Amino acid sequence: MFRLRLALPLIALSVLTLGGCSIGESMVDPYKRPGTWRPMGANALNLELQVARPADLVQGRGTVEADGDSAAKAIERLRNDKVKPLPQSSISSVGSSGGSSGGGS
Known part of the structure; x- marks a missing residue:
């Protein structure tokens, strides 16, 4: 009993x-283990290639073509x-056709 105390x-x-x-960062983060997939920035690269101006990803720009009067009139009509x-x-007749009969044998 004394030994247990x-x-x-x-x-x-x-x-x-x-x-x-510390057991090391490589033991905690599964992405840093050898042989595992690592994010390489492919999503960021694809997004950068798709935008008209890559600078817009850093800071957006406003529009000069906004017409508040037109939008207000639309709300008033609603x-x-x-x-x-x-x-x-x-162009499209979605919803206007009767559909197919779905016949089978």
Whole structure:
């Protein structure tokens, strides 16, 4: 019993002491282990290639073509239930056909 009382604080002290030891960054981060996939910046490169001006990724730019009057009139028509109908188009007939019969054997 006396040995257990003496050993318990020593065990607790060694656990606390070893808990502060660094096991190395490569043991903690799975991306830094040898043979594993590493992010190479492909997403950032693709985005940079797709934008018109790469400087916009650093700081955006405003628009000079904004027409608040036009937007306000559209909201007013919506609130007064006087929305303009969409123009007729023959490009797509989605929803206007009866669909297929789906016949089988």
